[in-house]
Amino acid sequence: MQSDMTMPLLAECASDLSKSLPRSQRDPVIGIIGSGDFSRSLAIRLVGCGFRVVVGSRQPSRVAKGVFPDRVEVRSQREAIHAAERVVFAAIHPEHYHSLVGLREMLAGKVLVDVSNATTLTSHKQSNAETLAELFPKSSVVKGFNVVSAWALQTGAHDGSRQVLICSNCSDSKAMVLELARRMGFSPVDLGSLCASRGIEEAPLILFPSWGGPILTTLILFIFFYGYIFLRHILLPYLDHRENNFYQLPLVTVNQTLPAVALVTLALVYLPGLVAAVFQLGRGTKYKRFPCWLDCWLCRRKQLGLLSFLCTALHAVYSMCLTLRKAAGYTLLNAAYHQVKAGIENSWVEQLVWRADLYLSCGILGFGVLTLLAITSLPSVGNALNWREFTFVQSGLGYAALALSTMHTLFFGWDFAFSPGAYPYYLPPAYLLALIPPCIVLVGRLFLAVPCLTLRLAKIRKGWESTQYWPVNNQEPGGSREAHPQQNFDDV
Numbered sequence: 001m002q003s004d005m006t007m008p009l010l011a012e013c014a015s016d017l018s019k020s021l022p023r024s025q026r027d028p029v030i031g032i033i034g035s036g037d038f039s040r041s042l043a044i045r046l047v048g049c050g051f052r053v054v055v056g057s058r059q060p061s062r063v064a065k066g067v068f069p070d071r072v073e074v075r076s077q078r079e080a081i082h083a084a085e086r087v088v089f090a091a092i093h094p095e096h097y098h099s100l101v102g103l104r105e106m107l108a109g110k111v112l113v114d115v116s117n118a119t120t121l122t123s124h125k126q127s128n129a130e131t132l133a134e135l136f137p138k139s140s141v142v143k144g145f146n147v148v149s150a151w152a153l154q155t156g157a158h159d160g161s162r163q164v165l166i167c168s169n170c171s172d173s174k175a176m177v178l179e180l181a182r183r184m185g186f187s188p189v190d191l192g193s194l195c196a197s198r199g200i201e202e203a204p205l206i207l208f209p210s211w212g213g214p215i216l217t218t219l220i221l222f223i224f225f226y227g228y229i230f231l232r233h234i235l236l237p238y239l240d241h242r243e244n245n246f247y248q249l250p251l252v253t254v255n256q257t258l259p260a261v262a263l264v265t266l267a268l269v270y271l272p273g274l275v276a277a278v279f280q281l282g283r284g285t286k287y288k289r290f291p292c293w294l295d296c297w298l299c300r301r302k303q304l305g306l307l308s309f310l311c312t313a314l315h316a317v318y319s320m321c322l323t324l325r326k327a328a329g330y331t332l333l334n335a336a337y338h339q340v341k342a343g344i345e346n347s348w349v350e351q352l353v354w355r356a357d358l359y360l361s362c363g364i365l366g367f368g369v370l371t372l373l374a375i376t377s378l379p380s381v382g383n384a385l386n387w388r389e390f391t392f393v394q395s396g397l398g399y400a401a402l403a404l405s406t407m408h409t410l411f412f413g414w415d416f417a418f419s420p421g422a423y424p425y426y427l428p429p430a431y432l433l434a435l436i437p438p439c440i441v442l443v444g445r446l447f448l449a450v451p452c453l454t455l456r457l458a459k460i461r462k463g464w465e466s467t468q469y470w471p472v473n474n475q476e477p478g479g480s481r482e483a484h485p486q487q488n489f490d491d492v
């Protein structure tokens with residue numbers, strides 16, 4: 001097969017003949033086999049980007065007028081392959097690839113772009129692109145464009161992701177398709193050789209791959225807290241003394257569950273960093289891999305953080321609506337009536353006023369800081385920050401948000417926690433349970449701030465290692481630490 005790069009993609013340089021043609025006649029000719037949805041969208045996009053397109057159909061006469069733009073020619077498969085200068089898209093389903101075998105010689109030397117998706121997530125099956133490459137050994141097969149939908153192709157990559165994943169065993173052909181994708185307004189990503197094609201084909205089938213664990217964790221926490229609050233506030237009082245609190249199920253119980261879940265999830269964002277620090281301190285090195293569960297946990301902190309933010313935002317909205325409820329109105333009226341009957345003129349309790357203002361203020365501040373974290377997690381904002389700024393917001397302000405949220409909950413319930421009435425049926429309030437993980441994290445963080453631990457951790461994170469990891473030939477008699485060159489980190 002001749003070198004692909006010697007054959008230009010642009011028709012202007014393709015032949016002297018093309019130079020004599022009018023502008024539109026000199027645009028590069030791209031072939032597309034198949035006249036379905038993807039073919040139509042691809043043709044519209046290519047024509048819009050200045051290419052000439054010839055669509056190859058098994059029965060061109062059956063393709064209704066107006067399906068393709070006027071500038072697109074619909075011909076037989078043979079004619080389309082013949083007209084295409086270099087690039088031919090196979091826009092048919094992979095189970096029909098074998099029907100093109102008769103055109104093998106015509107496709108020899110051309111770049112055959114496989115745009116198909118996998119139908120199931122089967123890791124042991126040969127990819128469609130590899131099958132196509134086996135069927136057409138004289139063509140160079142490039143995998144690509146399958147991750148964009150027909151819709152995204154038509155709307156000119158303004159809707160949905162602009163990323164196009166591309167791979168091929170022929171680097172020249174791949175470079176050509178990468179350039180084509182760029183000219184079409186997409187952001188091509190080179191994923192190497194054709195063995196990456198299976199992953200590319202399966203990519204559109206995977207649903208939020210990094211969100212499964214965090215969503216499941218949040219869901220389990222929600223079910224646990226909702227069930228616990230239902231048992232403690234609604235079911236047991238009803239069974240015990242027929243107290244009917246079922247009206248609380250849609251709003252009050254949800255507004256107790258959501259913040260508890262938010263607080264625990266937020267603690268779960270900052271706990272793995274501490275566990276990682278304990279591992280590093282214990283081992284005296286950062287070069288030993290963390291256990292898989294910790295690695296996975298560290299990689300899911302962004303998702304956990306965003307889910308915590310979602311629960312907090314919902315809690316804030318629910319809380320604003322608490323006083324709008326009919327139940328709140330009736331409770332207030334009843335309390336006022338009893339107060340009048342009891343002859344109480346002033347029900348102002350200074351301590352309660354302070355407590356409510358303090359817990360609300362801490363909650364609002366905590367929510368504000370969390371919003372900042374959520375904004376910086378947007379790629380467009382995060383990319384504008386340098387590493388130090390991002391760490392300051394995510395780690396520094398993140399801990400501030402955790403501390404404010406914990407204070408909000410403590411101010412809300414600290415005096416209830418010490419009254420025996422807060423433990424009906426020996427069950428502590430849900431917010432007390434929710435306070436355990438953030439308190440562990442905050443105390444752990446304070447503990448790690450002890451100078452001897454902080455300094456040792458900083459040294460380890462800069463590359464210092466405890467003597468047990470020194471290479472044997474570097475070991476000093478008696479294992480003296482002072483002799484190790486990395487001890488210079490002490491001076492840093």
Ligand SMILES: Cc1cc2nc3c(=O)[nH]c(=O)nc-3n(C[C@H](O)[C@H](O)[C@H](O)COP(=O)(O)OP(=O)(O)OC[C@H]3O[C@@H](n4cnc5c(N)ncnc54)[C@H](O)[C@@H]3O)c2cc1C
Pocket residue numbers: 269270271272273274276277295298299301302303304305306308309370371373374376377378382391394395396398461
């Ligand atoms: C609303 C919200 C949005 C968030 N958005 C993002 C986001 O966009 N991106 C993001 O990354 N996090 C995000 N998070 C999660 C969290 O804020 C960050 O992960 C934060 O950096 C954690 O800080 P930390 O101090 O616990 O740990 P870090 O400062 O990350 O880590 C402490 C130390 O642990 C070690 N360590 C950490 N990870 C690894 C690892 N994988 N392998 C080996 N060592 C490791 C390092 O030595 C590091 O110095 C978000 C959280 C929230 C609440």
Ligand SMILES: NC(=O)c1ccc[n+]([C@@H]2O[C@H](COP(=O)([O-])OP(=O)(O)OC[C@H]3O[C@@H](n4cnc5c(N)ncnc54)[C@H](OP(=O)(O)O)[C@@H]3O)[C@@H](O)[C@H]2O)c1
Pocket residue numbers: 034035036037038039056057058059090091092093094096099115116117118145146147148149150151
């Ligand atoms: N639709 C999307 O959004 C999208 C997104 C990414 C990737 N893809 C991939 O693009 C390819 C085409 O998808 P599509 O949605 O365009 O499908 P489609 O609408 O069903 O079109 C497929 C075309 O294949 C041709 N064809 C049908 N049966 C055939 C057979 N027995 N032998 C040979 N050719 C046959 C037909 O064209 P003729 O009758 O003119 O020959 C038909 O129009 C698939 O591999 C799909 O995975 C599609």
Ligand code: HEM
Pocket residue numbers: 255256259260262263266312315316319320360363364365366367405406408409412429430431434
């Ligand atoms: C705009 C911000 C916030 C507002 C307006 C707000 C408001 C409230 C209100 C009114 C209550 C009392 C609810 C009741 O009487 O049942 C409450 C409780 C609580 N809040 Fe918030 N809050 C905010 C942010 C937060 C944040 C950021 C967290 C933690 C991530 C949080 C966690 C809690 C918890 C755990 C409770 C106790 C729930 C219970 O068991 O009743 N709040 N909040």
